[in-house]
Amino acid sequence: MALALALSSSTMPLHAEKGTGQNLLTSTFNAFQTPWISAPQTDSTSMLWFTRIYKQTSRPRKAFVSVATTGKIQLLVNGMNVSRNLYEPFRSYADTTEVNIRYDITPFLARNNTISLWYCPTMPHAGRKQVAISYWGELADGTPFAYNSDETWACRRANRGMQWASAYQQNPLSHQQDVSSDRQVSSSGQQYPSSGMLFPLAEWHNATDNATPWQINLADSIPWLSASRYNAIHVAPLAQPLQLIPAPRVIKVFSPEVQNTKSDTLIYRFPRHFQGIVRITFRGTRRGENIYINHLRYICNGATDEQAFSKFTLTDSFNLIIHGDKHFRLKSVQNVEALEIRIVLYRKFLF
Template sequence: MRYITTLIISILWVLSSHAQEFGIHWISYPLPNDSSEVWFRQSYIMDERPTQAFMNIASTGNYKLYINERNVTGSLKFDGIKDSILLNRTIDVTRFLKNGENVIAVWYAPQGKPSYGKQLSLEFYGWQQDSIPFYQKADGKWFCRQLKECSNGKGERFHARTNTQAWKSEEYHPYGWIHPTGCVITDEYRQDTAYVANYKAFCDKKVIKDENKLYKVLKPAYTYRDSTGYNIDFGRPFYGTIRLTLRGAGKGTRLKINDFLYICNGELDEQAFCRFKFSKQKIYTLSWKGIFKESDIVDIEGLEISE
């Protein structure tokens, strides 16, 4: 009974103290455009691992959420907007946290429509070991960086040579990164019932589930060459993307997979796959410019996503 009373008081304290803050608080790369991807990150020091912690997140684009380098979303991506509706999600992140420094990182990609300076809204809240609630939000103290030579415009593009995978780690220092800007709330996007459900999730410790789950990993039925390039046929159409594991590809080789362009970094092992743009296809066609041969592909997977 005493625990329940303490919990109720804690919830009321958070809701009353942050009634004007809990919700949508946009941050954005200072000069956003409709195609360039952006990295966001911030570190929070915690004396001890909290008993319960949540992330409340919304975005006007597609995104991935990481805590201490681990993919919190548990899927290939989250849709920020679906059918012109802004999706607002609450995720239980307790198991991803630790004592000391915790790095929260978000990979954002536009969905091909203007963001009006509104790219990411994120709130980090919960209860410490002594039952005292805590609350943090993404604000102008965060760091952000626009990805070089990467875009999510007409065709997705990723330059592996100029973009490190260490950006979401504790050891990485964001030298040269800049602080994001904020944006006032507008009714440019309407919110669905998921936003209302967040308050129930906050009280009941429930989460809103992702729709874009990895359903099945497929292997090619066969491959063949023709005038268009090296073709990979999976035997049936599926919604998702292809993932290639490469070994020994020439540094700077431009690998085209349908309308996705991947520029190789030349490391021993690397993976090329569409990170945000999924489609329903049966055949993927590869072509390349640079030092590359078919034997450099050591694994081919079709990642089928539940729609």
């Protein structure tokens, strides 16, 4: 359950040590302030993984996590997605407003708990204030606990990243200009607003990066680094109640109605324009094979079945074009689905 709140500009020092038995859970929930952390080296295109294992004396009776961020996030506890949204919050291009989202993670708890976070920067932002995470609650005997993110959190670059829309040049079909509007339209049917919510960004996904269990265990086979604390007076500001925050959620899944083949390229047409993502299932690909799916570059892992989709990029789509490198075979495409989303405003509150 996500309880998200917009942040105020006020700050206050952190008075309680993390992990102590001091009661930080007040009735008005004036929560302790949390320092920002980031990857040791930051840029505007790298998605990141942050993770931390908390070993406790018993399974907590209740627990909460708050995540302040300047980008987009997805929170996982013991490998499970805490929210039903694709990610949180929805952001317009270059929006780096500090947002604090609070989650009730009680249903996902065990004795030892792994808290993991996907982070995606808002291009072209490359700042050091990426995330500030707090984990607090009560143990089975009622003893309160509280932890803040610091250098003990591990991080690494994810197997996904962002790139500019120039990646669409990989598309073998040329772009056109819709003279009846102010939108640039590709022959794939995707529309790039000159202004508005969606911006022509692209993603890549390297599925050969064998980091599947990262959100559950800190696997030794994966190179991890210690997160860097943002050493500045400014810390994650306090949340305020009764604010609205937007987040994308899937409202409908449907299939294309037309499929055409042009040389080594597959072209699909959906029943209507929709805002969201497209999910493709492949079978029989070659490890390291490059496939281009409109705005997504996917590097195959060669598994029996694998799925390609964008994680933090939403587009307006009507047609879908799939092509690849010299190893690409049309019969590798097993299924095509449109995931239509709606940007929903959630009213948040203190609990």
